[in-house]
Amino acid sequence: MMEIRFHGRGGQGAVTAAELMARAAILDGKYAQAFPNFGPERRGAPVTAFLRVSEQPIYLREKIESPDTVVVLDPTLIDLVNVADGLKPGGMMVMNLAASGRGALAKYGDQFQVAAVDASRIAVETIGIPVTNTAILGSLIKACGITSLKTMEGPMQRRFGRLAAKNLLALQRAFEETEVPEAPAAPSPAAPAAGQEGCTYAELLQREALLVWDQLQIGCDIDLPGSTAAFHTGNWRSAGRPYIDREKCVSCGFCHVYCPDLAMNFTDDGAIEWDHRYCKGCGICAEECPKGAISMREESHEQ
């Protein structure tokens, strides 16, 4: 059995990627399971999805703790979450990463095999938008087999209809452009390394420093006013941010009212200012600004 964990952001299609792969494997006559990490759905927030593929029936309905392979759809996640968490020694990492960013992979090189592809560029060139979930599957197939490009056609057709051709092209291109390490050190699923077998509940408590039941506030209250301020929804932003044209802005405050995360604030002199910590890049402010003063553009470091 092969176990794969997908890392993406809400809305990038990590769940769909796992699903498409499972459908293809099932068409091949295998057994497969695809499922998300169930929870509240938030566009842009880091999400995980899981895939199991096996020649034998699968009798597991638990999360994957020690994957054989991880697939990373979004390069910005590498700094945000431990994408290699629990990955078996010698396991495969299929990463969307531009050639220029590959330095970031050095830290994985010793322990894991890394198959990198610039899926974002391929997606833009084939589909027209940087949605990488279909491209990355081409890389996954190249790196791990599982199914064939041919089998993927059916599920992709069903899922994307008239957009299937473009997505199939992305799949094909990524397959061709993925560099797979020469001599893969065969991972041995039979012998997971120490400390990777999942941990006891007591260890989990230790690791996550969670409160035990009688330390919780009465009724599970939270007595820190405005504690959500510590929750930086700006982490969810990946595909561009709002830029304000100060010439056009009349300080009407619509963007401030409509912003779901209060990431637009008034400065002392009445101007509107953007707060990168909480802006999740949803684009609502640009949609609602009556003066067309806000445009959503790819994030750059100068404004």
Add this chain to the structure above:
Amino acid sequence: MSNRVGIEVSIAVAEAVGLCDVDVVAAYPITPQTHIVEHLADLVAEGKLDAEYIAVESEHSAISAVMGASATGGRAFTATASQGLALMHEILFAVSSLRLPVVMAVANRAVSAPINIWADLSDVMPQRDTGWVQLFAENGQEAYDLMVQAFRLAEDHRVLLPVMVNLDGFTLSHMIEPITMMERDEVRRFLPPIEPARLLDPDHPRSIGPFGAQDVYTEAKMQQEMALLRSEGVMEEIWQDFEAQFGRRYRAVESYRTGDAEVVLVTMGAVSETARAAVDEMRDQGIAVGLVRIRMWRPLPQEQLRQALEGAKVVAVLDRMLTPGGTGGTGGPVGEALRSIFYDAPVRPRIYEVVAGLGGREINRRTFKEIVRQALAGQEQVRQFTLLDVRCA
């Protein structure tokens, strides 16, 4: 000086709530609870009770309003019955999970259909697992006293849970009977002003009822469960204090003539007085019968129940609600509980389970004598319980 008066039990219950200096009452009238909330509305309107009376548009709103009032630190009360309690169901969980010391009176009544306004326990039993403390009154004095005790239990910082006081619709709620009334200053001595453990206060903002994911939900439930289990001991303390001050003694489980009893009846609520009279008459005829009454249903005083029943050969339990489709001897929730309690006991009594009194069908002394006769005769039970008096061809 005795304040012993003849009074309708519903009115007495409302008077007791008034003596507790409640801050907020929110209720929607429904038979047979109506007289309780009407009288409270009168007390507020006449200026005898300094409380906010919120006339809401449904029971769902009633319980929601008292939940909010309680979260702001007020002493809050509501009352309902039957479909009204069913409509509250969703919010009952929130009140107990948020650990809010709301007190509610339930004038027990059957649930539809067919539409039926008379007493049985099919309204409250489906609320068994909502996390409330659940008490059952036997007579007017007890219903009256329990209201005052309920606030003290709910507000005790070792508990902080809502309390439901059940009184049978009509057969108890609408009865005129003698009740020894308390004085306001006596009640104030017994029940100190509410000291909220925490409250919704703009000057000290906090979140009550936040999101709790997989990593905390279990611990939240554990905290709540420990408080509910602890309430049994706290209630016992309160009952001792009550006895010291008012001279009336209450226990979670009451035993009557069980010492040498071969068969012990188990009952809850107002039918228990009739059962006691039936026990006396059967004793006069030489039948070794006793009675155990459950006053505290949640938390279930398991150890007290086991001890109260352990000598009996046969335990004849009366359930006044049918658990539809239950198998293996679960005619109703009380029978099910007793079977569970004795499952691990080295010596188990035979449990003879009877479901009766549905939709207010008369339960009288003959009923209890018939139950005891069947139980002692070792009568075969078709589905391990007997639906008493049901008309068959």
